[in-house]
Amino acid sequence: MINYLIRRLFQMMVVILLSSMAIYAIMNLAPGGPLSGINLGADRKSRLSPEEIRRIEEFLGLHRPLHWRYIVWLLGEDWLDEVGLKSLQRTSCREIPTECTRGVIRFDFGDSWRLAAGQKVIDLIWFRLPNTLLLMTSATLLSLLVAIPIGIYSAVRQYSLLDYAATTFAFFGTAMPVFWFGLMMIFIFSGPRSPWHQVLGLPYLPTGNNYSLRPPQPGSLLYVLGATPGSPLDRAVHLILPTIVLSLLYMAGWSRYTRSSMLEVLRQDYVRTARAKGLVERVVIMKHALRNALIPIVTILTLEIPGIFSGAVLTETIFNYKGMGRLYYDALQADDWPVVMALLFITALLVVFANLLADILYTIVDPRIRLE
Amino acid sequence: MQRDGREILLEVRDLRTYFFTEDGVVKAVDGVSFHVRRGEILGLVGESGCGKSVTSLSIMRLITPPGRILGGQVLFDGIDLLKLPEPEMVRLRGSRISMIFQQPVSCLNPVFKIGDQIAEVFQVHEGLSRIEGWKRAIELLQMVGIPDPERRAHSYPHELSGGMAQRVMIAMALALGPELLIADEPTTALDVTIQAQILDLMRELQRRMHTAIILITHDMGIVAEMCDRVAVMYAGQIIEEADVRTIFADPQHPYTRGLLGSIPVMGVVKPRLDTIPGTVPNLINLPPGCRFAPRCQARLEHQARLGNRCLEENPPLFHTGPGHQVRCWLYR
Numbered sequence: 001m002i003n004y005l006i007r008r009l010f011q012m013m014v015v016i017l018l019s020s021m022a023i024y025a026i027m028n029l030a031p032g033g034p035l036s037g038i039n040l041g042a043d044r045k046s047r048l049s050p051e052e053i054r055r056i057e058e059f060l061g062l063h064r065p066l067h068w069r070y071i072v073w074l075l076g077e078d079w080l081d082e083v084g085l086k087s088l089q090r091t092s093c094r095e096i097p098t099e100c101t102r103g104v105i106r107f108d109f110g111d112s113w114r115l116a117a118g119q120k121v122i123d124l125i126w127f128r129l130p131n132t133l134l135l136m137t138s139a140t141l142l143s144l145l146v147a148i149p150i151g152i153y154s155a156v157r158q159y160s161l162l163d164y165a166a167t168t169f170a171f172f173g174t175a176m177p178v179f180w181f182g183l184m185m186i187f188i189f190s191g192p193r194s195p196w197h198q199v200l201g202l203p204y205l206p207t208g209n210n211y212s213l214r215p216p217q218p219g220s221l222l223y224v225l226g227a228t229p230g231s232p233l234d235r236a237v238h239l240i241l242p243t244i245v246l247s248l249l250y251m252a253g254w255s256r257y258t259r260s261s262m263l264e265v266l267r268q269d270y271v272r273t274a275r276a277k278g279l280v281e282r283v284v285i286m287k288h289a290l291r292n293a294l295i296p297i298v299t300i301l302t303l304e305i306p307g308i309f310s311g312a313v314l315t316e317t318i319f320n321y322k323g324m325g326r327l328y329y330d331a332l333q334a335d336d337w338p339v340v341m342a343l344l345f346i347t348a349l350l351v352v353f354a355n356l357l358a359d360i361l362y363t364i365v366d367p368r369i370r371l372e
Numbered sequence: 373m374q375r376d377g378r379e380i381l382l383e384v385r386d387l388r389t390y391f392f393t394e395d396g397v398v399k400a401v402d403g404v405s406f407h408v409r410r411g412e413i414l415g416l417v418g419e420s421g422c423g424k425s426v427t428s429l430s431i432m433r434l435i436t437p438p439g440r441i442l443g444g445q446v447l448f449d450g451i452d453l454l455k456l457p458e459p460e461m462v463r464l465r466g467s468r469i470s471m472i473f474q475q476p477v478s479c480l481n482p483v484f485k486i487g488d489q490i491a492e493v494f495q496v497h498e499g500l501s502r503i504e505g506w507k508r509a510i511e512l513l514q515m516v517g518i519p520d521p522e523r524r525a526h527s528y529p530h531e532l533s534g535g536m537a538q539r540v541m542i543a544m545a546l547a548l549g550p551e552l553l554i555a556d557e558p559t560t561a562l563d564v565t566i567q568a569q570i571l572d573l574m575r576e577l578q579r580r581m582h583t584a585i586i587l588i589t590h591d592m593g594i595v596a597e598m599c600d601r602v603a604v605m606y607a608g609q610i611i612e613e614a615d616v617r618t619i620f621a622d623p624q625h626p627y628t629r630g631l632l633g634s635i636p637v638m639g640v641v642k643p644r645l646d647t648i649p650g651t652v653p654n655l656i657n658l659p660p661g662c663r664f665a666p667r668c669q670a671r672l673e674h675q676a677r678l679g680n681r682c683l684e685e686n687p688p689l690f691h692t693g694p695g696h697q698v699r700c701w702l703y704r
Contacts, residue, residue, distance in 0.1 A: 269473060270481040275434055277493055277544065278466030280459075291483050367528040368482055 004371045008359075012352045019348045020104075024070045027337055027344075034060065034113055034335040060113060061101075064088055073110075073341065076103030109342035114334040115327075121342045124327065131210055132311035132323030134235075139243045140301075140308065143250035148297075150251075151258020155266060155293075156285055166255055173252025182245045182318035189241065192219055208320035211235050242319045246312055257300060261293040268292070295366050302358035306350035310343065378409040381584050382431070382552055387444035389423075389430045396656040400426040400439070402608040408552065413578065413585045415599035415616070417592065417631070421652055423608040424588045428554045431586075432471055433461055449551070467497045470545035474557040476537035480529035486540050487513075487525030493547040512543040516573060535566035542573065549581050556588045571598060592635050596620060601695070604628050607653050607663040610689070614696040624698045626670035662686055662701065674702060 035057065039047050048056075057063050061072060068088055072080075078100035080089050093100040102108035109121035116124055154163040189196045190207040197204040203221040206212065212229040216222035227234040265271065266289055274288040275281075311325030320326070324343065331339035363369045389401040401423045408414045416424050430441050433453060446453040448469065453461065473479045481489060490512055491505030500508070506525065513521035516539040529537060538558060545553055555574065559567035575598060578585055587598055595602055595616065602619045604612040604627065612625040623629045633646035650667035653659060661683040665671055671682045681701050689697040690704055 269475055269478040272434060273473070273479045273541075273544075274481065276432060276465055276471040278462055278464070278496055279492070280462050283496075288481050288484075292481070295483075366483065368530045 001371055008356055012356065015352055016348055020074065020345055021070060023344045023348070024073060024341060025066070027341060028066055028069060032335065033062075034337065035062070036335075058090060059092065061090055072101065072103065074103050075105055076101050076108060078102060104342070104345060109345075110338040112331075112336055112339050114336045115330055115339060121338050124339060125324070125342065125346070128322060128324050128327050129309070131321065132316070132325065133308065135239060135242055135246070135316070135321060135323055136308040136311060138239060139246035139250060139312075140304065142243060143247035143254055144301075146247070147251040147254030148258050150255040152262055152285065152290065152293075154255065154259040155262030158263065163259075166259075170252040170256050173248050178245060178249060178312075178314040179318055181248070182242075182315060185241050185245055186318070192217070205241055206238050208238075208318075210238055210322050212238075238321075242312075242315050242321050245318075246315050254297075257297055258293065261296050262289060265289045265293045295362070298361055298365050299358045302361055303351075303354050305354040305357070306347050309350055310347045378412065380407050381410045381449060382586075383407040383445075383447040384427070384431065385445040385447070387427065387430055387446065388442045389426050389435055389439060390442055391439045393438055393656075398655045399608050399658065400655060401430060402658075404444075404605070404608070404610055406603045406610055406613060408584050408586060410551065411578075411582045411584055412600045413575075413587055413598055415595040415602040416586055416588045416605060417590060417595055417602055418605035419590060419652055421655075422605045423655075424605055425556050427605070428471065428556050428586060428588055431554065432465060432469060434465075434471075463497070466493055466545075466550075467548045468550050469552045469554065470548075470550040471554040471556065472538070472541045472545050472558050475561050476534055476541045476558075477529055477532065479541060480532075480537055482529055485526050485528060486532070490525075490540070490544050490547060493544055497548055508547070509543070512547055513540070515577075516540070516543045516546075518543075533566075534562050535570060538562065538566075538570050539573065542570075542577070546577055546581060546583065550583060552584045552586070553578075554586045554588070557590070558587075559594065560589070560591075567594075574598075592632060604631070607658065608655060609663065609699065610697075611664065611699040612697065613689075614693070618693065618696055622693075622696075624692060624696070624703060625664075625700050626668050626702075627664050630669075660684060660686070662699070670700075670702060678702070 035053060038053065038056075042048070054063070061069060061077075064072065072088070077089050077093050078097065080086060081094070086094065089100070101110050107122065109125075111117075112119050112121055112124055150166050154160075154166045157163055186207050188194055189205045191197070191204055194204050196202055197219060203219060203224045205221055211231075211234050212222060212227075215229060216227060222234060222237050225233060225237065227237060271284060271289055274284045279288070309324065310328070311323040313325035313329050315321070316323045316325035317329050327339065328343045330336075331343065359371065363371055383405075384407070385405050387401055387404045388399070391398040391400055404423070404427055406414070406416075416427065418424050426435070426439070429435050431446050431448075431453065433441070435441055441454060444454065448464075453464070456464070480486065487506050487509045488502070490509035491500075491502055494500040494505035494508050495502060510521045510525050513524055518524050518536060518539055524536075529540075532540065542558075558574070559570050562570060571594065574585070577583070587594070589595060599616050601615045602613065603610050604619075604625065606627050612619070612623070612628045614622075619628065620632065623632050627648070630646070630648035634648065636642075636645060648667055649669075653663055653666065659666060661681070662668070662671075663686065665682040668682065671678065678701055685701075687699050687701045687704070689699050692698050692703050
């Protein structure tokens with residue numbers, strides 16, 4: 001087991017290193033870049049001279065050749081003068097040693113270029129992370145809570161009316177695009193002009209954002225509940241729609257996983273043994289069958305962990321929800337490479353660790369598996 | 373309920389279990405009748421697919437869709453199991469009637485310790501706590517000859533050999549001293565030496581606990597060694613029934629004779645073992661007459677006497693001796 005873990009950790013480092021190289025290269029070799037549009041729409045007076053552009057490039061570290069850009073991103077630039085590569089350091093680093101970047105290996109993801117220019121990327125992430133964790137965990141929990149019972153029922157009563165209904169729902173859930181479904185939900189439930197409020201006279205929901213900035217308007221759910229802007233209740237109400245949209249999407253998948261896993265298990269000999277022992281059907285299903293059917297589910301769930309951190313790009317964008325997904329979208333739009341790289345790198349890290357965790361969990365939930 | 377001395381424990385009458393598949397109705401069990409007396413071992417013999425397992429699962433009422441029990445009676449100690457409400461049937465399973473199966477390792481739940489799986493029987497039927505049940509489980513493991521039972525109880529099924537797993541299954545089945553044990557090919561998946569051990573164990577426990585056994589097998593050697601009486605099944609019906617001596621001394625149905633002819637005999641040199649030509653009929657489209665007629669050599673030999681009757685009319689069971697019945701027109 002210990003040997004296995006050591007071997008795995010070594011493999012993981014190699015995988016993370018290679019994947020970071022790949023994403024860094026793709027990012028930097030893609031056409032465009034942070035300075036490509038800098039003079040667009042500028043008149044003669046505000047146009048930047050090539051000299052000025054070169055200075056900006058130097059400040060951002062873009063003057064270095066690609067491989068040195070990557071090495072500095074990974075290891076930092078503070079050590080370059082000690083190995084005689086002072087020319088690769090930026091002027092600001094050379095003049096003020098505390099301005100030198102220290103590289104992701106020392107948890108320095110650099111400063112944001114555009115989104116929050118000058119701010120540390122890591123601070124940006126710390127600020128967004130709780131929002132995403134809140135959204136993703138509530139969506140995951142809600143979807144599991146609904147999908148697992150549906151999946152069990154669909155398997156136990158295969159081809160029943162409810163099974164067909166669940167199947168149809170699952171296809172709908174997987175097939176519909178979130179950006180469309182999210183908009184439909186906003187259209188139906190959000191704002192004073194929504195049919196939900198206009199036709200049915202029910203309190204409407206906020207259209208987006210994480211919390212309100214102004215006191216709630218009469219007729220809104222926030223007003224009915226008396227939520228003060230920024231309070232936990234206010235945030236919870238803002239979570240309702242994005243959570244529903246996301247969990248409907250997840251539910252579709254989870255209910256199918258549970259159904260097929262359960263169907264597989266129900267065919268097994270030990271389920272017949274459990275019945276022959278004199279167990280009531282409920283115990284046969286909920287103990288003997290479900291315990292086995294959940295083994296693959298636990299693994300898939302573990303592999304979802306990176307998603308819980310990196311957020312839901314589309315849903316967060318549609319609902320203007322300030323989480324990691326929205327941050328990623330905005331950073332891409334703004335060519336804010338340090339932010340994009342940090343998010344991709346953290347996701348790669350989490351994917352690799354989640355895989356290890358899934359393998360370890362597997363040995364716990366399934367006594368037949370041993371790591372060698 | 374006396375017949376030939378000992379009390380009848382189980383009587384199956386005209387049992388019919390069909391499977392409603394997309395290809396048609398499979399008449400897996402079609403009018404099966406037999407009985408088992410207290411403490412006796414009845415062998416249920418036949419080729420694969422002749423309905424032996426479906427018969428036993430029907431007795432336990434463990435037939436799952438698309439299968440359905442369409443008719444007949446299963447009288448256990450005078451109660452018709454087919455009419456019993458499900459909660460009472462559940463109480464009967466594992467306490468008064470138990471079952472063991474062909475693939476012992478896959479019949480045990482892979483994620484629970486075997487101690488827990490045996491203890492569960494006591495928890496469910498006798499309301500014992502897990503710890504009490506575990507104690508009884510260890511006693512049972514000892515009884516079925518598993519060495520170091522305290523440690524073994526903590527094993528998971530995949531850590532056991534096939535023989536060990538079948539011992540665990542037997543322990544679980546006999547935990548509450550059932551009156552009837554249905555053993556569905558209990559040794560087919562095991563090595564020959566292990567087969568003998570398991571059969572010895574079953575016979576020893578059967579004598580001690582006075583349990584009646586329905587032993588399902590296709591191995592006439594096991595029948596000779598274990599059984600008091602034999603019922604031979606073919607294509608969903610019983611075609612011959614007799615006590616074990618009679619079957620071997622005087623097999624009457626051409627199929628039974630064929631089965632016995634296909635066993636190698638010590639000291640007799642044959643270039644090839646005898647086989648029964650042809651295959652088991654498709655249970656969806658059964659021939660109208662005797663189900664064995666298309667493969668029957670005797671029918672051709674006795675054509676003059678029987679005419680075409682075998683192909684037109686399915687024979688009933690004819691009594692040919694004390695406790696000896698044959699479903700064949702030759703014995704009319």
